[in-house]
Amino acid sequence: MEGSTMRRILKSPTALQEACLHEASFRDPIENFSRTCPFLGWHTKELTVSFSRKVWNLRLTKNYPIRLSFAILLLHLLIPSMAMAGLGEGRPQIMEDARKLGLVQVRTGSGSGYSTVTLALPETNRPGIKKTLTIKEYLDLTGRIFAIAWKGSVPPDLSVILGSLFPRLSTLPPTQSRHRLFYQDDHLVLSVVGSGRFRVGRAWNPQALPTGFSPSQIRIMTP
Amino acid sequence: MTENILSRSPAYYILLFILLSGFLGLPGCGGGGSSSPTTTPTCTGGTPSNLTTPSQTNQMAVYQSTCQGSVNSPVVTLTVCVPQTTTCQSIPNILVDIGSTGLRLSHTISITGQLPQEQISGQNIFECYAFVSGYNFGPVVTAQITLGGESPIIVPVQISNSSLPAPQSCQSNGPSSPFQPYFNGILGLLFPQYDSDSGTYYTGSNYFLINGTGTLDSTQLSSEVQNPVFLLPSVDNTGILLSGFPSVPPDTGTPNVSGLLTFGTSSAPLIQLKTNASATITATYGGSSLTAFFDTGSNGLFIDNSTLTSCTGDLSGFFCGNAPGQSATLTGTNNTTATFSFSIISAQTLFATGNNDFSSLGGPQPSVFDAGFPAFLSGAEIGVMWDSNTNNTGMGYFLAPSSF
Numbered sequence: 001m002e003g004s005t006m007r008r009i010l011k012s013p014t015a016l017q018e019a020c021l022h023e024a025s026f027r028d029p030i031e032n033f034s035r036t037c038p039f040l041g042w043h044t045k046e047l048t049v050s051f052s053r054k055v056w057n058l059r060l061t062k063n064y065p066i067r068l069s070f071a072i073l074l075l076h077l078l079i080p081s082m083a084m085a086g087l088g089e090g091r092p093q094i095m096e097d098a099r100k101l102g103l104v105q106v107r108t109g110s111g112s113g114y115s116t117v118t119l120a121l122p123e124t125n126r127p128g129i130k131k132t133l134t135i136k137e138y139l140d141l142t143g144r145i146f147a148i149a150w151k152g153s154v155p156p157d158l159s160v161i162l163g164s165l166f167p168r169l170s171t172l173p174p175t176q177s178r179h180r181l182f183y184q185d186d187h188l189v190l191s192v193v194g195s196g197r198f199r200v201g202r203a204w205n206p207q208a209l210p211t212g213f214s215p216s217q218i219r220i221m222t223p
Numbered sequence: 224m225t226e227n228i229l230s231r232s233p234a235y236y237i238l239l240f241i242l243l244s245g246f247l248g249l250p251g252c253g254g255g256g257s258s259s260p261t262t263t264p265t266c267t268g269g270t271p272s273n274l275t276t277p278s279q280t281n282q283m284a285v286y287q288s289t290c291q292g293s294v295n296s297p298v299v300t301l302t303v304c305v306p307q308t309t310t311c312q313s314i315p316n317i318l319v320d321i322g323s324t325g326l327r328l329s330h331t332i333s334i335t336g337q338l339p340q341e342q343i344s345g346q347n348i349f350e351c352y353a354f355v356s357g358y359n360f361g362p363v364v365t366a367q368i369t370l371g372g373e374s375p376i377i378v379p380v381q382i383s384n385s386s387l388p389a390p391q392s393c394q395s396n397g398p399s400s401p402f403q404p405y406f407n408g409i410l411g412l413l414f415p416q417y418d419s420d421s422g423t424y425y426t427g428s429n430y431f432l433i434n435g436t437g438t439l440d441s442t443q444l445s446s447e448v449q450n451p452v453f454l455l456p457s458v459d460n461t462g463i464l465l466s467g468f469p470s471v472p473p474d475t476g477t478p479n480v481s482g483l484l485t486f487g488t489s490s491a492p493l494i495q496l497k498t499n500a501s502a503t504i505t506a507t508y509g510g511s512s513l514t515a516f517f518d519t520g521s522n523g524l525f526i527d528n529s530t531l532t533s534c535t536g537d538l539s540g541f542f543c544g545n546a547p548g549q550s551a552t553l554t555g556t557n558n559t560t561a562t563f564s565f566s567i568i569s570a571q572t573l574f575a576t577g578n579n580d581f582s583s584l585g586g587p588q589p590s591v592f593d594a595g596f597p598a599f600l601s602g603a604e605i606g607v608m609w610d611s612n613t614n615n616t617g618m619g620y621f622l623a624p625s626s627f
Contacts, residue, residue: 130500151514151590153501155353159395169357169398176293176405178354178520179322179593180586181397182540191540193525193588194355195322195518196413196421198501200591216529219589 086163087188087203091143093163094119100160103135111217113210114146115139118220121154135161136220140210147204151220153197162190162203189215264404265331266290270300270315275467275481280372281459282486285468287479287579290316290405294579295522295596297465299410299484303328304367305337306377316407319465319484321607322518323354323411324421325448326368329402330361330384338364341379341446343433346426348446350381351393351437353421357400360389363424363448370486373455381422381448390430392437393423409520412463413502414609414619415453422448452486453609459487462608464622465519470602473547473566476578480600488608493622495608496555500618506592508551513592515553517605517621521595524565524585526551533587534570541570541586551592553623561623563598603627 086097094117098105103119110116121133133152137145150156159166165188172183181192181201192201202218209215268289275284288296297319304311312334317326328335341348341363348363361384369375385401402408416422423437424446434440439447453460468482496504498516506515513527523541532544546567553561568583582600599605605627609619 132501149589155355155396157395158397172357172398174401174403174405175356176290176296177522178318178320178356178400178409179518179595180521180523180525180540181355181357184539191588192355193521193591193593195502195516195520196324196411198503198514198516199355200514200588202589216589219527 086159086161087145087148087165088205088208089145089163091139091145094137094139094145097135097137097160101133101135101156103133106134111213113141113213115141121152134220138204138218140208144208146208146210147202147215147218149202149218149220151200155194155199156201162188165203165205264291265329266316266404266407268316270313271479271481273481275483277371277483279485282483283371284481285319285465285484286481288316288318288406290407293405294574295581295584295600296405296579297480297482297519297596297599298406301326301408301410302369303332303334303338303380304369304375305334306339306365306367310334310337314407318406318409318520319412320409320518320520321412321463321465322516322520323352323409324413324416324450325352325381325411326366326378326408326451327352327359327381327383327402327411327448328366328408329406330382330386331403332407335364335382338366338380338382340364343426343443343446346431347428348433349425349430350448351389351396351423351425352381352383352448353393353396353423354400357398358389358393358396359383359385359400359402360393361387363446368451370451370455371484373459373486376451376454378451378454379446379448390425392432410451412450412452412607414607415450416447455486458489461610462488462606462619462622464488464604464606465599466604468599468602471580471582471597471600473568473581473583474572475576476573476581476583478578478580480580482599485606488606488622493604493606494559494561494625495557496553496559496561496621496623497557498618498621499556502619504556504621505554506551506594507554508549508592513590515551515592515594517594517598517607517623519596519599521593522584523570523593523595524567524583524597525588525591525593525595526585527589527591528567528585528587529589531567531585531587532569538570538574541584542567543569543571545569545572553592553594553621555620556618560625562626563594563601563623564627565597565601601627 098119104122106120107118117137119135131154133154135150138147140146148161183190187205190203271286274286285297285299288298298316299319300315301317302311302313314332350363351358351360361382364380365377366380367375367377383402385399424433424439426433452463464485466483468480471477498504503514503516506513531542531546534541534543549565551563566583567585573581573584582597584597603624606622
C-alpha cells in the first residue's frame with residue numbers, strides 16, 4: 001500500500017467520532033483505527049471501509065457494533081501484510097513512520113557501513129508554542145534500520161519507532177526514575193531522558209550493528 | 224471499482240462468523256477489561272522526625288524518600304482533604320519534581336477514592352500523562368491541599384490507577400509506570416501547563432478523547448492538572464526554590480538529606496537562566512554544546528560523556544567509572560551563565576555505601592545534560608520561575624548561583 005492516499009468520507013453525528021475517524025483514516029486504517037478509536041465498536045456506529053483507486057473510504061452509518069469488527073476483520077483479510085514499521089524494518093518503512101508521526105524528511109547522511117535519514121516535525125504556526133521532534137534513523141547497507149535517535153518537545157510514538165520490539169517494554173518493572181527510561185535485552189537497548197517538555201532518546205539492536213559501528217555514534221546534536 | 228464490503232452476501236457473514244470466533248481479542252468486540260489483580264508492593268515509609276524546620280509560611284520541609292529502594296528522591300508530606308469537608312489524610316513521600324507539571328497521587332492512597340471526579344458536560348474526566356519512564360492513566364479529581372503554611376487551595380489532581388486499562392492512545396507512550404512502590408504521588412512543579420501540552424484528556428467510561436484531540440479548550444482549563452504552586456495566591460505563585468540541602472561528599476554520599484521548598488521567588492539572589500519553550504537551556508560540557516535542564520525527578524546526572532565506563536548488569540544505565548573535577552557551563556537563552564562543578568563516582572562504589580543521597584551519581588546519555596537531583600546536593604539554592612501575570616507560561620527561568 002505504499003504511497004496510497006487515505007481519504008475520509010463520513011458524516012458522523014459528533015465531533016469526537018469525526019476527529020477520531022479522521023485521525024484513524026489519516027494514518028494506517030487497519031493498524032490505527034482500532035488503536036485510535038477502540039471505543040467506536042462499543043458505542044454507536046458502524047464503520048464501512050472500502051478501497052478504490054488507492055483511496056480509502058471510511059463511513060459511519062447505523063448502530064451495530066459487531067459490524068465494525070467485521071469491517072476490521074475484512075480489512076485484515078483483504079490486505080494480508082501491513083508490515084509493522086520501526087526498528088528492524090527496511091528502508092520503505094521510514095516514510096511510513098514519517099507519515100504516522102507527521103514528520104517530513106529533512107536530510108540524509110552516511111558513514112562507514114551505514115546511512116542515515118533524518119525526519120522532523122514541520123514548523124507549526126501555533127502562537128507562542130514551538131513543537132519540535134527530530135528522528136534520525138540509521139540503516140545498514142542492506143537498508144535495514146538498526147538504530148534510531150530522537151529529540152524534541154513532542155515525544156515520538158514509541159510503538160511506531162520501535163515497531164515489533166515495542167511490546168518488550170511491557171516487561172519493565174516500576175522505576176523510581178520518572179524522567180528516564182532504560183531497557184536492555186539481546187535485541188533492544190533503549191535509553192530515554194527528558195522532562196515534561198523535552199526528551200532525547202535512542203534505541204538500537206545490538207545484534208544488528210554494522211562492523212565497527214559504536215552505539216556512541218547514535219546521537220542527534222543540538223540543531 | 225469501489226468495493227463496499229458490508230453489502231456482501233450472507234455467505235460472507237457465515238464465513239466471517241467462523242473466522243471471527245478466533246478473534247475474540249479484536250478491538251471493538253473484545254471486552255470485559257478484566258485487569259489481572261496485582262499485588263504490587265506499596266511504599267510503607269512515613270515522614271521522618273528530624274526535618275529542616277521552615278521559618279516562613281511559604282515554605283515546607285523536603286526530605287529523602289523513606290520508600291524502600293529510593294535514592295536521590297526529594298519528597299514532601301502533603302495534607303490532602305476532600306473539598307468542603309474535614310476528611311483529610313497526611314500523605315508522605317510525594318516526589319518534588321521540577322521535571323513535570325501537576326499533582327498526581329497513587330490510587331493506593333485511601334483518600335483518593337473519596338475525592339470527587341472532575342466532569343465536563345456531565346462526563347467524568349480521565350487523563351493520560353506520559354512521563355519518560357512510561358504512562359500514568361486515571362481519573363482527574365479535585366482535592367484541597369495545603370502547601371506548607373499557605374492557606375489551603377482546591378486543585379485538580381490526577382489519580383494514577385495502574386489497575387485501570389488505559390486507552391490504546393495512552394499505551395503508545397511506553398510501558399505503564401505506576402508510582403508504587405517508590406512514591407505515593409508526584410508534585411510536578413515545572414512551569415504551569417499552557418495548553419495541556421503534556422497530558423491527554425478523555426471523558427466517559429469509553430474514554431473519548433476530549434475535543435477529539437485529548438486537549439482541553441479554553442473553557443475547560445479549570446479541570447487541567449495544573450502546577451499547584453501556580454494556583455496559590457500572588458506573590459507566592461511565581462515559582463519555587465529548593466534550598467538548605469547539604470553539600471554532599473562526592474566519594475561517599477550521605478544517608479539522608481533534608482531541605483526546604485519555598486513558594487515564590489521574589490527574593491532570590493540568583494542568576495536567571497531563561498529557557499526556551501521546551502524548558503531547556505544549553506550546557507557546554509566536554510567541548511560539546513548540549514541541551515540541558517535541571518530536574519529533581521532525575522536521580523542522577525545523565526550527561527553526554529562517552530569516555531566514562533558504563534555499568535553492566537543491574538546497574539546498567541549508570542556510570543561505573545570515576546571522573547572527579549568536572550565542570551559544565553550552563554547558558555540561558557538570555558545569555559546568562561552559571562558554572563556547575565561536579566564529580567562522577569562509580570555507581571557501584573556509591574551504592575555499596577548503603578547511603579541514599581549522592582551528589583556524584585550519573586549515567587550516560589548522548590546530546591543532553593540532565594542536571595538531576597545530585598546538582599541540588601552541591602550546597603546551592605536552585606529554583607524555577609515563571610511569569611504569573613500574563614499566563615504567558617510558554618517559558619520561564621531556572622535559577623542558580625553563578626557558580627556552584
